[in-house]
Amino acid sequence: MMNFSFPQRMKELRIKHQLTQKEAAKALGIGQTTIANYENGTRVPDLEKTAEIAELFGVSVDYLIGREGYSAAAEKKDSPAQETAEYAFEDYMKALVDGDKKTVRKIILSFLRQGIPSATIYKDYIERSLVVTGELWEKGELPIWKEHFISEISMENMSLIKRRKFKEAENSRPILAVVPGAEQHSIGIRMISDMLESHGYNVIFLGSGIPADNILQAIEANKPRAVLISVTMPYHTDSAKMLIQTIKQRFGTKSPTLMIGGNALQYLQNPAVETGADLYCADLEGVIRNLNRI
Numbered sequence: 277m278m279n280f281s282f283p284q285r286m287k288e289l290r291i292k293h294q295l296t297q298k299e300a301a302k303a304l305g306i307g308q309t310t311i312a313n314y315e316n317g318t319r320v321p322d323l324e325k326t327a328e329i330a331e332l333f334g335v336s337v338d339y340l341i342g343r344e345g346y347s348a349a350a351e352k353k354d355s356p357a358q359e360t361a362e363y364a365f366e367d368y369m370k371a372l373v374d375g376d377k378k379t380v381r382k383i384i385l386s387f388l389r390q391g392i393p394s395a396t397i398y399k400d401y402i403e404r405s406l407v408v409t410g411e412l413w414e415k416g417e418l419p420i421w422k423e424h425f426i427s428e429i430s431m432e433n434m435s436l437i438k439r440r441k442f443k444e445a446e447n448s449r450p451i452l453a454v455v456p457g458a459e460q461h462s463i464g465i466r467m468i469s470d471m472l473e474s475h476g477y478n479v480i481f482l483g484s485g486i487p488a489d490n491i492l493q494a495i496e497a498n499k500p501r502a503v504l505i506s507v508t509m510p511y512h513t514d515s516a517k518m519l520i521q522t523i524k525q526r527f528g529t530k531s532p533t534l535m536i537g538g539n540a541l542q543y544l545q546n547p548a549v550e551t552g553a554d555l556y557c558a559d560l561e562g563v564i565r566n567l568n569r570i
């Protein structure tokens with residue numbers, strides 16, 4: 277007779293993954309009492325749920341029900357157990373700095389499997405790691421090619437999260453997202469765009485490097501309700517001003533609402549007035565609040 281240790285293993289794995297019973301229940305689509313019953317041995321999951329639990333914790337079903345010791349499960353090459361080991365921000369950062377795309381992806385996939393919200397992965401890992409990247413670059417500890425590579429890896433993983441997690445956007449009047457002039461920093465506005473999409477908004481993300489007359493064409497063709505403009509470097513604030521002026525001149529009273537945001541604006545006293553935009557938004561919540569008003 278095999279040693280059936282599912283209740284203990286269930287509890288042990290849940291705690292190892294720092295999930296409360298409530299969080300584990302949510303990730304598995306069942307009630308918290310069911311988890312409590314699994315853990316006190318008064319109830320066992322059916323086959324399908326057993327497989328889901330194993331997947332959530334990145335172990336084999338054999339391990340989960342006590343047919344296999346932990347080391348065997350953990351040492352299997354490329355086993356999901358390795359993927360779902362606890363990852364701290366430092367693990368994520370190290371993989372990025374090493375240019376180890378495979379591990380970065382593994383970490384992101386493990387977060388998704390654990391049901392960590394995409395907004396948390398974006399803010400607490402991707403955005404935070406890019407700030408650290410900037411600091412390392414400034415200290416001369418990271419060459420520019422690596423900063424580029426890290427940006428690319430970050431964007432790749434944002435796409436991965438988007439594919440896995442986001443629902444179809446509504447077919448409503450779109451929102452256009454652009455980066456003006458020679459400003460190349462587009463990850464921030466891309467993040468805002470992705471999060472808006474995750475809330476069901478229809479976003480046309482154009483990114484950087486689009487000449488102003490092409491942005492006018494995009495507005496003409498898509499009739500967006502709002503245009504989000506992002507500036508990261510103070511040096512490029514003038515490009516934003518010029519773009520705003522050009523849009524207002526071309527569309528007059530029919531101009532979409534122009535919302536500006538990005539790190540460059542923190543140095544301005546009144547970013548909307550000083551750039552000519554209709555509104556300044558610091559973050560996603562600001563954009564949503566204003567979209568609800570217009």
Ligand code: B12
Nearest residue numbers: 406407410427459460461462463464506509537538557559
């Ligand atoms: C990645 C990066 C790059 C990438 C950009 C890739 C890409 N496709 O975006 C590359 C390698 C191309 C690059 C190039 C350069 N960069 Co650079 N870069 C960065 C870095 C490391 C991260 C920026 C980032 O993506 N952050 C993550 C995102 C998610 O955060 P975020 O941009 O702040 O956006 C959030 C909010 O600000 C807000 N937000 C942003 N836009 C908008 C818009 C709206 C409407 C709203 C509501 C909100 C909003 O929401 C976002 C989500 O929370 C920063 C370091 C830093 N501390 O920012 C330097 C940094 C911005 N870069 C810098 C510099 C100097 C350069 C270069 C001149 C030299 C270089 N390092 O290569 C060139 C210039 C290129 C150019 N002409 O623009 C400096 C700028 C200094 C300054 N204040 O002027 C920084 C601060 C690095 C530093 N510490 O000195 N860079």
